[in-house]
Amino acid sequence: MTAAIPQFAYRSLKELAVWNGYPDFKPLDGFDKPAGSARTFAYSKHGHKFAYVTNESVKVFDAATDVQISEVTRMNVIDVWFSPKGTYFATWERPTKLEDGSGSNNLIIWESDTGAQLAAFSQKAYSNSNIQWTEDEQYCARMVTGEVHFWESKNVGQAVWAKLKLEGISQFSLSPGRSPAVAVFIPERKGAPAIVRMYGLPNFKSALSNKTFYKADKIQMYWNDLGTNLLVLTQTEVDKTGKSYYGETNLYYLAVAGNFDCRVVLDKEGPIHDVTWGPDSKEFVVVYGSMPSKATLYDHRANPVFDFGTNPRNFVKYNPQGRIICFAGFGNLNGTVDFWDRKTLKKICTFSAANSSFCEWSPDGRFLLTATLTPRLRVDNGFKMWHYTGNLIYHESVEELYQIGWRPAAATSYPMRALSPAPKAVKAETNGVAAKPAAQPAGAYVPPHLRGSVTPPSFKGDGAKSSTPPPRPSIPGAPVGSSPKSGAKNNKKKKDTQKVEEVNGAASPSDASAAGLSEKDKKVRNLEKKLRQIRDLKERQSKGDTLEATQVAKIANEASLLRELSQLKV
Template identity: 65%
Template sequence: MSTEAPTQFSYRAQKELTIWSGYPEYQPLKTFEKPETATRAFQYSKYGHAYAYATNESVKVYDAGSLEQWCEIKRPNVIDLWLSPQGSFVATWERPTKLEDGSGSRNLIVWDAKTGEEIASFSQKAQNNWNFQWTDDEKYCARMVTGEVQFWESRNAGKAVWARLKLEGIAQFSLSPGKSPAVAVFVPERKGAPAIVRLFSVPSFNQPLSNKTFFKADRIQTFWNDLGTSLLVLTQTDVDKTGKSYYGETNLYYLAVAGTFDCRVPLDKEGPIHDVTWGPDSKEFVVVYGSMPAKSTLFDHRANPVHSFGIDPRNFVKFNPQGRTICIAGFGNLNGTIDLWDRKSLTKVKSFQAPNASHCEWSPCGRYLLTATLTPRLRVDNGFKMWHHTGTLIYEESVNELYQVGFRPEPASKYPMRSISPAPKPIKVLSTLNADVKPIAKPLGAYRPPHMRSGGAPTSLAQREADMAAGRSTSGPRKIPGAPVGAKFASKNKKDGKKEAAPPAAAKPTPVNAEETQKKIRNLEKKLRQIRELKDKQTKGDTIEPAQLQKIGTEPSVMRELAGLRALL
């Protein structure tokens, strides 16, 4: 039995919000008083100091360690919330309303997390990219408005602006982690001019530290290393003009904050970029890229390829916090195969399956991998599983209508890196599953989309976010209330479906009926038009019904299915 203090995690279901201890207890903490009404969201602060949740009555904030309540904020209409890195502040967002004088309501509010005192309030129509950003030490905070990013000293947020970073056409910004904060700003292509990413030291905005221009970028996602010294920029277009991919063209760029080095990351397989992650030492990163089956490659701090993990149907990658084990997996409309790699020897430790998983993250101790099946992406077989870092399933819990689950972040230094060790005996595994999971044989023949396999329906991974809350970027995908939180860029494809059976290794392809396929393509294109109309309404601040929000959330899976059908013609 481990002598380390148990880790902590929380989950939110339709009828309950609870906090549990991790290995070896796996049971609810009695010191946490569950809310009596349904919750809309919960979040841990980036470094695990604070925990907050919102109901239809109020927002409550706690010390995440002792679970002592800090404050209760009586706001009945909070849809989403966000904690500052150290947990000193909490920001809330409500649906905007028009006041009698025609002005917009101050629906974005920043509060003192300890006292519940209001610090600042703003009018913020769109929910996308609404959240405030703070530097890691919380000394400064920032918010984007038309044509500029405004900075304040955190305690004086909303008062006189401390500094302004003005840039015409700015569409996204992201503050770096680390002791010397920098800010990355993005301006999309305009009137034939290329897109721009610029890095500035806070608050020296006269001269950029680094500057990169490129075409084929309607939007970006930013991936900072933990030290805040390097930035990966994942660019995406809305449409791939070459016709090779329906869901846009992607590229990856590397920028050193010091301005001494930048480049386009060399990817030697055509197709979309599915996932990107930095190693905890900030000196290496892994990219999963290319048309399926995809390629996974480890790069060094100068974007040189170091090691190929092979070509397989995979679209997710994550180092454990100690950097010893790498999880490379295939979620979404793939069959849930997970490969665990030893970073030291670069050998595969184990392959196993977590079918229908829509969330995946490491425990802070780096010894356990959490997978979960969340609603509304899949409304059956909801629950979570804990896997030892050797690939053995040691705990499983069924949870009806599970919306969100996540570990409390803790410093990796609290849990020193250890060698690969034997798995403990399973603590609780449902009788329908086999705890002794056998390695998955590599499928034979060409990769085929799941909707064209017999007995299978597409499934998906919903995860950023924190996701993976730690290191989350405001340039990431919009969160949908009631939907899984912490989703990641190219693995957040939501689609309800029946549980997918893994196809036989040598299954024969389903014959393609061109006329039927064309009909399906037209129906999917119609769905995409409807979704984009809803997104336009949402951007304008119009009221969006829950069913419409859910429809917006299906956009990635519709695009992926459409791409798969077009590939068959």
């Protein structure tokens, strides 16, 4: 039986869309999308249900058939999320004060198939962890001051089934897995250390596991998929040692059975950037340390077993089948991505996904979706699909892209095959924007007083024999080795040349490779080049730069160039 084509949804300024992935890359037929944009959307954990929020209501669909199954009329919903099996969903609205001074019931629980309201609570602070369900949906829980309240899910909002009372509790998390547990966090107070305790449901008389530690103002909890082990990432608001602006971080490992816990040993100073469990629940990877950071693989007892090296990376994620690991440097880093084969522990490829603010593996484990979202970046919004060989397979520009995500599916539906060459690109360019190779490292830093001199022994690698002077750090726009003064001249010359090309559309040196192209292909290349220049001009214009009249006229010509290009490509 052929596995279904993975699907994904995205929300932009103009629309909410649901698409098929490779090899179709096109919107689904017959999907009842809203007339305009939506406020948000969500899939259930296993991809059975799909919901979106508009200014008037929340609509719930069967994700397999795209048939609407329920709708609730609520005009102020900000977010929506499902229980694990999709039987229930929760909505959150901005809290308001009632006439008697009390808070409005802005956190509401609904039945997905009927749209019936089951419970409503007043919840000032927003987090989709405010209401949580066990994996089998038998129980759900919500935290109030100093307590966690539990209900049988079918009776949520009625009499509380059980209470876990702990003074100072600030956070809780229900485990996945067949034997649900709850982990609770109590921050440091009055000189007492912070505590993480785990209890089995519904026995709250004695803790299964208990871990105390200092330097923990807040934490993040990472369960493995089996719900047998928990990683606790602790963070302080301020690093009292002065080594980090962002506060001090530490990582702790706890077994639910209570027979093992430890602090995870990290051999590089600096913050912890990311943590992820392997899909088999028996190993995890940590990216940590001052930049360039280090990445290490640990086994089920927190022993380091493999070093992935030191690179400017702050993100790590296994593909759903656990065969490929993605490392990347996003945010304030340059978007370089590495794929590693978990079986051989060899690097597969490195490529550049610059300006990405979202990254997620496809359910079949073959493609990585990266996207540039608003408001993180308001230009060049859109999404790209990369094959695990590093090849760009598809690229779509989307005006003001706010949200994107795959429809979840069981990894067992897409067994991992042997690594193979990339399929042919479906649409790897949009208006001339193509995949770019990863930037090459500029070399080791050399202090100013040693630049241009013979390399001292302390700056050579082990066994180095070269006595050639080190390269000087490159100046933007200047050739390597040039002085700042000559670099400024080169920059001015480059800008003048660029200005002439923008006006005249002059050929660049790279156009020499077009000699063997047909006249049609040459016209396509020339049009794509002009459109790239227009995009650059529009970006400068959006930043407040004053353009010359010829440059403004060039921008006005964009529509006709696009029409001409589309006609040539038919």
